[in-house]
Amino acid sequence: xxxxxxxxxxxxxxxxxILFAGTGGQGVLTASEVAGxxxxxxxxxxxxxEVHGMAQRGGSVESHLRFGDGVFSPLITKGAVDFLVxxxxxxxxxxxxxxxxxxxxxxDALEKAKSSVSDPKFVNxxxxxxxxxxxxxxxxxxxxALEKAFGQKRLEENKAVFSQGRARKQQ
Amino acid sequence: MAKLNQTKQIAFLSxxxxxxxxxxxxxxxxxxxxxxxxxxxxxxxxxxxxxxIDAQWSVNEKVAYEVALGAAIGGVRSLFACKHVGLNVAMDxxxxxxxxxxxxxxxxxxxxxPGLHSSQNEQDSRWVAIFSKLPMLEPSSPSxxxxxxxxxxxxxxxxxxxxxxxxxxxxxxxxxxxxTGSRIEPAPVGELTPDIAxxxxxxxNAYAKHILIEERLRxxxxxxxxxKLNRIEMGDKKLGFITSGVSYNYLKESFPNASFLKxxxxxxxxDKKIAQFAKSVKQLVVVEELDPFIATHIxxxxxxxxxxxxxxxxxxxxxxxxxxxxxxxxxxEVPATTRKPVLCRGCPHRFVFNTLRKLKFFVxxxxxxxxxxxxxxxATLHTCVCMGAGITLHExxxxxxxxxxxxxxxxxxxxxxxxxxxxxxxxxNKVKGIIVxxxxxTTAMTGxxxxxxxxxxxxxxxxxxxxxxxxxxxxxxxNVDVVVPYKLDELENLLKKRMDEDAxxxxxxxxxxxxxxxxxxxxxxxxxxxxKACGVCLRIDCPAIHKQPDGTIEIDEFCAGCKLCVAxxxxxxxxxxxxxxxxx
Ligand SMILES: Cc1ncc(C[n+]2csc(CCOP(=O)(O)OP(=O)(O)O)c2C)c(N)n1
Ligand code: SF4
Ligand code: SF4
Numbered sequence: 001x002x003x004x005x006x007x008x009x010x011x012x013x014x015x016x017x018i019l020f021a022g023t024g025g026q027g028v029l030t031a032s033e034v035a036g037x038x039x040x041x042x043x044x045x046x047x048x049x050e051v052h053g054m055a056q057r058g059g060s061v062e063s064h065l066r067f068g069d070g071v072f073s074p075l076i077t078k079g080a081v082d083f084l085v086x087x088x089x090x091x092x093x094x095x096x097x098x099x100x101x102x103x104x105x106x107x108d109a110l111e112k113a114k115s116s117v118s119d120p121k122f123v124n125x126x127x128x129x130x131x132x133x134x135x136x137x138x139x140x141x142x143x144x145a146l147e148k149a150f151g152q153k154r155l156e157e158n159k160a161v162f163s164q165g166r167a168r169k170q171q
Numbered sequence: 172m173a174k175l176n177q178t179k180q181i182a183f184l185s186x187x188x189x190x191x192x193x194x195x196x197x198x199x200x201x202x203x204x205x206x207x208x209x210x211x212x213x214x215x216x217x218x219x220x221x222x223x224i225d226a227q228w229s230v231n232e233k234v235a236y237e238v239a240l241g242a243a244i245g246g247v248r249s250l251f252a253c254k255h256v257g258l259n260v261a262m263d264x265x266x267x268x269x270x271x272x273x274x275x276x277x278x279x280x281x282x283x284x285p286g287l288h289s290s291q292n293e294q295d296s297r298w299v300a301i302f303s304k305l306p307m308l309e310p311s312s313p314s315x316x317x318x319x320x321x322x323x324x325x326x327x328x329x330x331x332x333x334x335x336x337x338x339x340x341x342x343x344x345x346x347x348x349x350x351t352g353s354r355i356e357p358a359p360v361g362e363l364t365p366d367i368a369x370x371x372x373x374x375x376n377a378y379a380k381h382i383l384i385e386e387r388l389r390x391x392x393x394x395x396x397x398x399k400l401n402r403i404e405m406g407d408k409k410l411g412f413i414t415s416g417v418s419y420n421y422l423k424e425s426f427p428n429a430s431f432l433k434x435x436x437x438x439x440x441x442d443k444k445i446a447q448f449a450k451s452v453k454q455l456v457v458v459e460e461l462d463p464f465i466a467t468h469i470x471x472x473x474x475x476x477x478x479x480x481x482x483x484x485x486x487x488x489x490x491x492x493x494x495x496x497x498x499x500x501x502x503x504e505v506p507a508t509t510r511k512p513v514l515c516r517g518c519p520h521r522f523v524f525n526t527l528r529k530l531k532f533f534v535x536x537x538x539x540x541x542x543x544x545x546x547x548x549x550a551t552l553h554t555c556v557c558m559g560a561g562i563t564l565h566e567x568x569x570x571x572x573x574x575x576x577x578x579x580x581x582x583x584x585x586x587x588x589x590x591x592x593x594x595x596x597x598x599x600n601k602v603k604g605i606i607v608x609x610x611x612x613t614t615a616m617t618g619x620x621x622x623x624x625x626x627x628x629x630x631x632x633x634x635x636x637x638x639x640x641x642x643x644x645x646x647x648x649x650n651v652d653v654v655v656p657y658k659l660d661e662l663e664n665l666l667k668k669r670m671d672e673d674a675x676x677x678x679x680x681x682x683x684x685x686x687x688x689x690x691x692x693x694x695x696x697x698x699x700x701x702x703k704a705c706g707v708c709l710r711i712d713c714p715a716i717h718k719q720p721d722g723t724i725e726i727d728e729f730c731a732g733c734k735l736c737v738a739x740x741x742x743x744x745x746x747x748x749x750x751x752x753x754x755x
Binding site: 023024025033036037040044045046047048049050051057058059060070072073074075076077078079090091094120 | 181183288289312340341344345346347348417419420421423424425427489490491509510511512513514515540543714728729
């Protein structure tokens with residue numbers, strides 16, 4: 001079922017636009033970094049843009065990730081977001097106008113993520129797992145990207161949480 | 172992070188990392204900078220990943236520029252990087268380095284911040300190219316930043332000039348996949364032989380040099396005509412764009428079929444190519460971020476163009492603006508509803524500002540994390556202009572308002588970078604008052620970089636540590652005190668005492684930034700029944716305290732246990748946790 005959906009999407013779509021939104025310290029930038037690497041490992045042309053500076057002091061943090069053919073702009077046009085991955089309800093409300101018609105809002109996964117993980121630090125990894133189930137990127141590249149981002153630090157736990165999130169749709 | 176510097180591989184680099192990689196491949200030897208968002212990662216990357224590069228955090232941008240220029244005069248390829256306002260600090264050597272020229276290639280990277288994501292102004296540094304008569308390249312993406320950096324070294328050595336590379340936040344902080352190469356080993360440096368006519372800018376030599384500079388500009392302009400940096404992409408001839416930087420990318424997606432003249436070298440201009448392109452399209456639109464830099468020049472050539480409405484000169488451009496912008500419409504203001512940043516939980520600065528607020532001092536401020544104390548409800552920082560002005564505006568305002576309770580505040584990194592001369596001026600010109608040096612042992616605002624008073628270099632090597640209290644004493648101030656900001660009573664009594672004295676006093680409040688020392692203590696105990704919902708604890712603006720609909724509070728799990736809320740609560744509703752250790 002998931003597979004079928006993915007293939008249909010891939011055929012129609014040449015660009016993938018993912019917006020990560022949250023506040024400083026929630027792992028927003030790490031999440032988009034992992035997804036960016038996963039896309040690079042799969043051979044896509046990738047652009048990822050974010051604003052540094054206030055991230056550590058609790059301000060709003062957003063990261064735009066785009067991959068596919070014909071990606072020029074580092075920012076996603078308002079109304080063109082395919083997937084909105086939010087780490088905070090308020091930030092999701094702030095960014096929801098960026099979603100395109102029929103785009104996927106992963107806000108429901110946030111509650112699930114919070115209740116599924118043992119340590120709040122893993123919320124971002126869980127959400128990545130959920131996101132991964134919608135994207136045409138191989139599991140192998142995701143795993144490589146996790147290794148890249150986390151090194152050996154809690155890698156096995158991260159991989160397990162990721163897989164839990166990735167399997168969510170089938171549950 | 173992985174090693175970036177291997178032969179031919181696909182890397183995923185930010186604009187700043189791409190500049191570092193490009194410079195390294197070009198045989199860079201010496202790199203100097205002072206941190207500043209959005210440029211900081213250029214030097215951080217060079218220092219962390221390229222062992223063969225002599226990289227440093229300098230004391231400030233003027234110093235960094237001169238060190239890098241010296242290295243270039245010494246015969247090696249060198250690099251200076253700064254944020255836009257940092258360029259202002261380096262302007263003095265920059266202007267005359269245009270006259271001296273270089274021996275080894277010299278690239279000057281400046282990263283502007285349209286949209287003020289993390290800056291005190293929104294200046295467009297492209298004007299500096301005209302002012303200084305230096306060539307300027309402007310990449311539109313990390314992969315171009317990488318290529319242009321390498322090219323910049325060639326231009327620098329061919330034309331005997333520093334070359335400016337202008338980035339913006341959206342180039343510096345975008346990551347892109349790109350193919351990297353290997354390093355060209357630089358040629359041997361050669362002898363150090365004096366060349367007084369070239370490097371000693373006394374009037375006679377400088378006059379001769381000015382003639383050469385004008386000549387150099389003509390040659391560079393001729394190069395610009397032929398260079399692949401300025402690229403024509405013919406599409407539909409009804410609509411043509413002249414653009415540069417990140418704007419090019421926004422247009423490419425909004426108007427994929429249009430024709431483009433994309434300027435990669437934005438100074439000097441390629442007038443012939445511009446005229447030729449103008450002739451070949453029906454409507455010509457110039458699209459650029461911030462000031463009408465390209466547009467002003469093209470208009471001066473007598474070419475008819477459509478330009479953006481002036482409302483688009485303010486703030487950064489975004490892809491969704493393109494249709495309106497090209498139609499000549501006014502920008503639709505988008506309300507900023509982003510969550511405001513605040514000082515971290517347990518930040519030592521919060522204790523100082525809470526005390527200054529209680530004492531009702533007028534506080535001249537400076538730039539750093541502590542500038543956040545200007546935001547309500549703290550609202551206890553009353554000026555912020557540029558680095559170092561916390562000390563000098565204190566003096567100026569005192570001269571205008573004698574006898575008022577005025578204190579100046581400045582961070583440790585900022586003090587070393589730009590505050591020392593102002594302090595000496597205050598002593599020399601007999602100013603009284605209080606300067607508080609907020610010493611958190613780091614340059615926190617830009618991500619935690621070392622500086623002379625931390626005792627470590629950019630490569631984390633131990634070095635001679637600058638002792639701030641000794642330095643301040645040597646400047647000749649009357650009183651120097653070092654206090655721990657968490658000891659609130661001591662801090663308050665000291666501030667009161669010093670304010671009443673006819674003396675110039677420096678108070679160093681010393682406690683590490685919470686991001687360096689993550690020592691958390693248990694959260695205070697909140698007795699809701701004692702809480703009168705007075706809101707006093709909310710005024711300290713701690714992100715761990717959340718107001719409830721009934722006016723009472725909730726303390727979240729990320730509380731640092733600093734106990735400032737305990738100290739301010741007038742009803743004893745907040746108590747230190749049993750296990751909490753008294754702050755030493
Ligand atoms: C001329 C100039 N260079 C660099 C910067 C970037 N910048 C902003 S604040 C700051 C220093 C912050 O360090 P510090 O004064 O120690 O205060 P902290 O953030 O640690 O509280 C720097 C380098 C700037 N604003 N202006
Ligand atoms: S980073 Fe450090 S100095 Fe800045 S607000 Fe946080 S604790 Fe304070
Ligand atoms: S809730 Fe109180 S103790 Fe905890 S970090 Fe904030 S001010 Fe400090």
